[in-house]
Amino acid sequence: xxxxxxxxxxxxxxxxxxxxxxxxxxxxxxxxxxxxxxxxxxxxxxxxxxxxxxxxxxxxxxxxxxxxxxxxxxxxxxxxxxxxxxxxxxxxxxxxxxxxxxxxxxxxxxxxxxxxxxxxxxxxxxxxxxxxxxxxxxxxxxxxxxxxxxxx
Amino acid sequence: xxxxxxxxxxxxxxxxxxxxxxxxxxxxxxxxxxxxxxxxxxxxxxxxxxxxxxxxxxxxxxxxxxxxxxxxxxxxxxxxxxxxxxxxxxxxxxxxxxxxxxxxxxxxxxxxxxxxxxxxxxxxxx
Numbered sequence: 703x704x705x706x707x708x709x710x711x712x713x714x715x716x717x718x719x720x721x722x723x724x725x726x727x728x729x730x731x732x733x734x735x736x737x738x739x740x741x742x743x744x745x746x747x748x749x750x751x752x753x754x755x756x757x758x759x760x761x762x763x764x765x766x767x768x769x770x771x772x773x774x775x776x777x778x779x780x781x782x783x784x785x786x787x788x789x790x791x792x793x794x795x796x797x798x799x800x801x802x803x804x805x806x807x808x809x810x811x812x813x814x815x816x817x818x819x820x821x822x823x824x825x826x827x828x829x830x831x832x833x834x835x836x837x838x839x840x841x842x843x844x845x846x847x848x849x850x851x852x853x854x
Numbered sequence: 855x856x857x858x859x860x861x862x863x864x865x866x867x868x869x870x871x872x873x874x875x876x877x878x879x880x881x882x883x884x885x886x887x888x889x890x891x892x893x894x895x896x897x898x899x900x901x902x903x904x905x906x907x908x909x910x911x912x913x914x915x916x917x918x919x920x921x922x923x924x925x926x927x928x929x930x931x932x933x934x935x936x937x938x939x940x941x942x943x944x945x946x947x948x949x950x951x952x953x954x955x956x957x958x959x960x961x962x963x964x965x966x967x968x969x970x971x972x973x974x975x976x977x978x979x980x
Contacts, residue, residue: 713912713941714939714940714941715913715916716914716915716916716919717916718916718917718918718919718920719918720918747923749920749922749923751901751902751920751957752901752902753898753901753959753960788897788898788900788901788922789897789898798922798923798924798925798926798937799922799923844902846918846920848919848920848923
């Protein structure tokens, strides 16, 4: 279960960073700084925020991302982001994405850099519609990164 | 002394895109907030809805925290529904506050009530 660990710790910050995707195959740069009271990032959850007219309950590789910590010195994660249809997906785990474990000590440089890459999967499993022109319409969406960090 | 309590916070959402502030106090008979679970009446409301939470002046979830990370499907057993806090968050009558933000999804029905459940316990390590 997300958030469950053997020990009890004194303080945790859960930091959210949301980016916007406007075009298919767009590469969105990620560039921000952790606040000063964060000592370690121990986990990451990434979710696609958007509703698309798809038949499929899940698109496993909707986008991909890469993140670097400490001014590009540490490169712990290259991963994919699924899109999950909240309305028809019944698997118990999919409403709450699991934590991707990281163990990155945050030093002097608090910079997080990287990118998110849209993989143009909005047309996969689209519900058939009469007007074919609608198939080419890309719906902008957000991607939300939630960093789970220990406080200093 | 009782060991567990599931405290309910009701948040009324009047319209599309509404942001609703909520406040309250945890039950003073319980020492720790062990977990949280958010229930919305329709799964489509989960797209982009966010919930912030501050307990005793300390941020637990900041403004953009996705409700989807705090909820789960209907097939999940009640004792597995909760997002568990690994840090110690003191209950003991502590004040909490936060904000629920509806994402304004097309096709959603208004008004509705978002239910936030806090799992309160007495044993520190449970």
